Amino acid sequence: MLKQIIKIIGKQRSSNAWVWAEMLLVSVFLWFIVDTLYVNLRTYFTPTGFQIDHTYLVGLRAVTEESYQYIPADQRTTSTADDLLTVIDRMRTYPGVEAVSLSDASYPYNNSDGWSDVKRDTTRMHAQRRRVTADFFRVFRLTNPKGEIDPLVNNMAFNQLIISPEIAEELYPEGNVVGKEIGFHYTFGDGDSVGYRIGAVCPPLKCDDFRKSNPTFFFLWTEKMLQEDLSEAALPFMEVCLRVKPEADNDFVARFKKDMAVLARYNNLFMLDVRPFSEVRERFIRDRVNEFKLSLSVIGFLLVNIFLGIVGTFWFRTQQRQGEMGLRIALGSTGRGLQKMLMLEGIVLLLFAFLPAMLISLNIGLKDLVNVELMPFSAGRYFLCQGITFVLIAGMISFGVLYPALKTARLQPAEALHYE
Amino acid sequence: MLQQYFKQAWLLLRENPLLSIISIAGTALAITLIMVLVITYEVRTANYKPEMNRDRMLYVKYGRYESPNNISNSANSFEVVKQCFYPLKHAEAVTAVAPYIEVLISIPGGEKEYKSDVSFTDADFWKVFDFEFVSGKPYTSEEVESGIPKAVINETLAQNLYGDTDPVGKTLLVNFVECTVAAVVKPVSTLAEAAYAEVWLPRTLNTDVPNLWVENTLGGYRCFILAPAKADIPAIQEEAEQLVQQFNASMMEKGKYVLNGQPDTHFVQMIHTIGSQRPDVNGAILRYGAIILILLLVPAINLSGMTFSRMNKRMAEMGVRKAFGATKGNLLSQVLSENLVWTLIGGVFGVALSYLAITLMSKWLLETQTSRFLDGEAFINAGMIVHPMVFVYAFLFCLVLNLLSAGIPAWRVSREHIVDALNS
Structure with missing residues (x-):
């Protein structure tokens, strides 16, 4: 059977050449996109480490001296x-x-970040x-490896x-890091003369869903540092984040805005905005999501083209080969037998295109x-994505052969032979 | 003759509906995707209100300061704009804008508060961009210089705050600073990144503290330069470079301000998304080209296969025509023009579908790096997406696709030996 099919394909070289070329091209393009999607999806479904349901980001600002409501420093007893x-x-x-927290370049889906060295002896x-x-x-x-929040808060x-x-593994590969020494130099505030110890280990943290986790560490923002550094102009960089109890989280923004218009209007401070982290996240990853949709549309485009190509070619072919089909009937x-034969013809043709395509793809990958x-180019990744690509194209081929095959199977032998 | 071919193409089309649908669908799909790209590109580059002169605009969005122990990247200080861009002799108008600052907008005694995007500008801003005024007039350069708190707001905000679209003369609170509404303009889409804001204020109301760490070269300002004509762009770029050199000379070698290839043309600034790097213009064009090539190539091979099968069937007809004296050129043009009818039908569907796709999915197709962080809407209107150029591009791509998909089959047909052709 297979031998025969290969012979048939060989005989129809000239018209097969076009489908073959198309399959070859599409196999490479499709694999590339499938691979990209696979890597991104795998990353996307690894947890970020942050739980952002029921959390909100608050923006605080201060009125400036141009305002009639401004209170100069000498007329108030409190600092910013x-x-x-x-x-x-x-x-x-x-x-x-x-809970409410204050932080600096720390919350997830953030446009700013700061980096420093941590060290143990000579390992940095x-x-x-x-x-x-x-x-x-x-x-x-955020929890420690045992899933508890309190050890992090308390330490x-x-x-x-x-x-x-990541830091724990790099600095203390022998494990058991809690309580061990760690070097960190913070150049202003009262941080730099302190010997630090490791208080706890948090989960791996990703800045957003589509990125790898970063090695990261937390240090305490003391009131003393805040008193020393904070000016009204720096308020846009103060991150105030809060968590709301699930049962209170309905129409929270509207209520909070209304009440904070009074409560947060304290000396020169006022609340500019409060928005759910779901929205912060959505805005931040929107262009990645858009990219994702674009990839899906290109996959769709390539598959539809394969489908159209297959339907077109096989439709013509079965029409041209009606004599042969009639003879077979x-x-x-049986009709089903013929259908199977045509389908196999399509798949074998795909194999002829797919094998060289795999070689091309392998070179692209290497x-x-x-x-x-985000992920090393491993054999597993290569074969999995090739598998998905093959199944997608083969599915389209089976789908495309269906109609021409159905038409042929319904053929009356006498009528078909008549074409001979 | 041509008419004859078209007639024939039409008959062929009706003879085998399934195949015709497949060919046309294939063409339509390819044209749709390509046209979506073209329209997206048009929205980002074409002239429409208020960015009416994008083709003769120059952009200085970033600033860079270099000294032996400090390299900083940011936007520009007003001082740099004043020293290096305001004096440009070749420019028609120059404007300094500190864009998209989030503020709280309210009215005295009012309950409602809106977080809005403010841009601080000079008076020439209203010359460089062509806003549609609903009422009032923008602030003048004298008013900017003397720091008179006058605001221009968009119609939506006017409606929300005052309940009517003519609040000129009424009081507006911007972060609790009292301003007078000077004018109301039609809302600007966030896709018009240079002109966009919801409220515009004189730049003198902006509290910018000189950053001495970078010799007061960097700050929050972008500069937009309007050239009298497209041809004046190189002269302006050269003049800007000279002015920067003079400015740097005045810093007495403490450090220098770096233009990084700016002022950029509209196309270049679109790719210039990372301030600290020079944009890779050739790479971007190459990427665009590669995508369009793939979108053309796959369906072209597909359609070629089908055209080829069709031609095989009609070899006898071609043989007869040849026997009666048709030249190679005759046959070539017959196949190509017959095929063009099919391509054009597909093309019309494709353009229609691409407009449908753009309207339904403008949110994700058109959004840019900047626009997703802004409060306003990334809306589109007919003026932004319907341009004669779009249809010219569509027709050109149809021609290319036609040549790609029927070229080789037509060539084969025209070379077939008469006897062989008749034989089949």
């Missing part, structure tokens, strides 16, 4: 830091609020630096760092032209 802490306290006691590691208050772990529900102390597993082939930043 005092005012900020008062407003945060008011938010903390707001009905339904579970470049890691993302996050300055937070202890409640940050309550807001985003976020002045002379301790909470580190991610007359000699006892030249690192695929995304190797």
